[in-house]
Amino acid sequence: MFAAAAQYLVSGLTVGATYGLTGLGFTMIFNTTGIINFAQGEFVMLGGMMSVFLRMWFGLDLFSAIALAVLATALVGAAMERLTIRPIQGGSPINLVIVTIGVSILIRGAAMLLWGKDTFSLPPFGKTAPMAFLGAAVQPQSLWALAITLALLSALKLFFTTSIHGKAMLACACNRKAASLMGISVARMSLFSFALSAFTGAVGGAILAPITMTSYDVGMMLGLKGFAACILGGLGNPFGAAVGGLLIGIMESFGAGYVSSAYKDAFAFVVLLLLLFVRPSGLFGKAGAERV
Amino acid sequence: MKPWYARNAAKAALFALALGAAPLALPNEYYINILILGAINALIALGLNLLLGYAGQISLGHAAFFGLSAYATAYATARMGLPIPVGMGLGVSLSALVAWLIGMPTLRLRGHYLAMATLGFGIIVHIVMNETVEITGGPSGFVGIPRLALFGYAFDSDRAYYYLTAAVLALAALFSLNLIDSRLGRALRAIHTSERAAQTAGVDIAGYKLFVFVLSAAFAGVAGVLYAHFLSFVAPSSFGFHFSVQLVVIVVLGGMASVWGAMAGAFFLTALPEALRGFEEVDILIYGAILVACVMYMPMGMAGAASGAWRRIGRWRRGRAGQGEGGHAG
Numbered sequence: 220m221f222a223a224a225a226q227y228l229v230s231g232l233t234v235g236a237t238y239g240l241t242g243l244g245f246t247m248i249f250n251t252t253g254i255i256n257f258a259q260g261e262f263v264m265l266g267g268m269m270s271v272f273l274r275m276w277f278g279l280d281l282f283s284a285i286a287l288a289v290l291a292t293a294l295v296g297a298a299m300e301r302l303t304i305r306p307i308q309g310g311s312p313i314n315l316v317i318v319t320i321g322v323s324i325l326i327r328g329a330a331m332l333l334w335g336k337d338t339f340s341l342p343p344f345g346k347t348a349p350m351a352f353l354g355a356a357v358q359p360q361s362l363w364a365l366a367i368t369l370a371l372l373s374a375l376k377l378f379f380t381t382s383i384h385g386k387a388m389l390a391c392a393c394n395r396k397a398a399s400l401m402g403i404s405v406a407r408m409s410l411f412s413f414a415l416s417a418f419t420g421a422v423g424g425a426i427l428a429p430i431t432m433t434s435y436d437v438g439m440m441l442g443l444k445g446f447a448a449c450i451l452g453g454l455g456n457p458f459g460a461a462v463g464g465l466l467i468g469i470m471e472s473f474g475a476g477y478v479s480s481a482y483k484d485a486f487a488f489v490v491l492l493l494l495l496f497v498r499p500s501g502l503f504g505k506a507g508a509e510r511v
Numbered sequence: 512m513k514p515w516y517a518r519n520a521a522k523a524a525l526f527a528l529a530l531g532a533a534p535l536a537l538p539n540e541y542y543i544n545i546l547i548l549g550a551i552n553a554l555i556a557l558g559l560n561l562l563l564g565y566a567g568q569i570s571l572g573h574a575a576f577f578g579l580s581a582y583a584t585a586y587a588t589a590r591m592g593l594p595i596p597v598g599m600g601l602g603v604s605l606s607a608l609v610a611w612l613i614g615m616p617t618l619r620l621r622g623h624y625l626a627m628a629t630l631g632f633g634i635i636v637h638i639v640m641n642e643t644v645e646i647t648g649g650p651s652g653f654v655g656i657p658r659l660a661l662f663g664y665a666f667d668s669d670r671a672y673y674y675l676t677a678a679v680l681a682l683a684a685l686f687s688l689n690l691i692d693s694r695l696g697r698a699l700r701a702i703h704t705s706e707r708a709a710q711t712a713g714v715d716i717a718g719y720k721l722f723v724f725v726l727s728a729a730f731a732g733v734a735g736v737l738y739a740h741f742l743s744f745v746a747p748s749s750f751g752f753h754f755s756v757q758l759v760v761i762v763v764l765g766g767m768a769s770v771w772g773a774m775a776g777a778f779f780l781t782a783l784p785e786a787l788r789g790f791e792e793v794d795i796l797i798y799g800a801i802l803v804a805c806v807m808y809m810p811m812g813m814a815g816a817a818s819g820a821w822r823r824i825g826r827w828r829r830g831r832a833g834q835g836e837g838g839h840a841g
Contacts, residue, residue, distance in 0.1 A: 249623075255623055255626070257756075303803055303807065306807060307806075307807050307810065310810050311810065313569075313759075313763055313767070314763065314806050314810055317759070317760055317763050317764070317802070317806045318803055318806050318807065320756055320760065320802070321799050321800075321802035321803035321806065322799070322803060323799075324795065324798065324799035324802065325796060325799035325800060325803070327795075328793075328795035328796040328798075328799055329796060331792075331795070332792055332793065332796070439752070443630065443634070443752065446627060446630075447627065447631065450623065450624060450627040454623055454624070481638075481642045482638060482642060484634065484638055485634065485635045485638040485639070488631035488632075488634050488635050489631075489635060491627070491628075491631055492617075492628055492631050492632065492635075495617075495620055495624060495627070495628050496616040496617075496619075499619060499620050499621075499624060500624065501624070
């Protein structure tokens with residue numbers, strides 16, 4: 220009984236780490252540009268799939284393949300901003316959202332053409348023998364996933380609080396016009412936020428690929444869960460999004476374990492809806508944060 | 512009688528004529544099929560346009576209302592043996608009822624939170640459709656829905672079915688045009704512009720939002736029953752997140768807050784994948800690229816682009832006329 224709960228907790232946290240990183244990506248782009256980027260899930264897919272294929276095509280070792288895949292995804296994010304978002308900046312928010320949906324269709328289509336419809340897997344990062352934790356069998360990959368997520372979160376926290384670029388991005392989040400009056404290039408910050416959130420998403424995809432399989436079409440559900448994570452945490456709050464992702468992962472895993480695995484994906488959304496009815500701006504969101 | 516009644520009736524009559532003439536220009540049944548599906552999508556788009564284009568409230572779960580009514584009439588007619596009109600009535604009522612129940616708590620949310628809540632609702636409904644195999648047939652779908660017969664007339668040919676959907680669509684367009692010109696339409700636009708200002712002016716915001724949400728779900732419901740009795744087969748994959756997104760894309764691409772734009776967007780996006788069939792595997796890439804390009808280069812949608820072009824033609828003609836007069840005077 221207790222062992223089962225511990226098992227669900229660990230697997231929920233592992234998947235939740237990726238949801239959290241996806242949600243973090245949504246938040247970074249939302250904060251600097253005000254856009255909800257529906258291609259975020261495709262960044263996560265690219266992180267996993269490119270790692271798989273860089274290994275396969277060039278015989279790279281696991282870590283160089285992942286590093287290259289993550290950097291390449293960051294480039295895809297930057298290219299997306301330059302080619303499709305920058306030309307229509309200042310357009311109506313719904314048009315920008317539709318453009319990101321179009322880009323997600325493009326990325327998914329390209330991935331399908333390039334890599335086919337099969338599912339692939341990455342080998343785990345370290346040892347494969349499971350470890351015992353409170354009676355649960357923990358895959359070492361789960362610990363890798365959590366450790367990498369924590370490391371990335373701390374690095375981002377450091378970046379936002381100490382570096383000039385990080386502070387400039389935060390300034391854009393507070394007030395874009397004021398930031399640009401202070402000499403911050405809002406356009407460059409927008410480019411930067413797309414690259415950085417593609418990077419974050421791709422890391423999420425790479426750490427998840429050894430645990431659940433990956434294929435060209437995993438991006439959509441992951442993206443939706445990431446969106447749910449940042450809404451749950453309160454839109455605009457990056458660390459709220461990370462916590463939201465972990466919570467969604469845990470809810471899903473317990474829902475699948477104790478209620479029904481068929482309704483696994485529905486579980487998190489039901490809880491999220493109920494929460495929104497009680498707290499219309501998420502767990503850690505400020506009331507009245509909506510721009511009029 | 513208000514003057515706009517006659518104007519709207521004339522517009523809708525012209526539209527009905529155009530819809531009626533469309534099959535004459537098309538060579539075979541395959542195109543009629545696409546027209547029917549286009550008209551069904553246009554019907555949903557009309558309703559969603561009232562919600563999104565006029566009242567400014569997003570729904571990323573509209574496929575659920577479409578699907579709920581399709582399954583309801585399928586179950587009522589094929590499993591319970593009820594007459595088709597009863598099944599259709601049940602289907603539309605179910606969509607409207609669910610919209611009313613879900614709308615009350617949901618429409619208090621704003622912006623991205625509303626998007627998330629409607630999206631979540633759509634996904635939950637989609638999963639339920641997949642998992643309640645005894646009722647819906649699960650992922651493999653619900654087969655054996657009777658083809659439509661009303662008042663002793665069986666709509667067996669696709670052409671007959673097309674004329675039925677076209678008539679329903681023309682009536683729905685007339686209804687939408689009248690609604691927009693009415694007091695309620697003005698209230699919706701006031702809500703879109705500024706909720707606070709509308710509230711100050713005495714507009715019952717919650718009431719109007721809920722009304723238009725239920726109304727747009729009912730439009731989707733009518734489309735759903737027409738869809739079920741046309742294909743005689745429904746499966747959850749037609750009612751998922753993809754379709755909800757496609758509906759929003761239709762309204763935006765057509766041109767927000769334009770009845771004609773919403774319908775044009777629906778026919779365009781229904782026909783586009785068929786037109787791209789020839790490109791085989793790269794069709795999805797071209798589809799995505801066209802979508803991105805359309806939104807980038809037509810920020811006001813097809814309706815906006817059309818009226819812009821119309822204005823430019825007018826200016827050009829006036830310019831020419833002006834030049835001609837100048838020539839005379841000289």
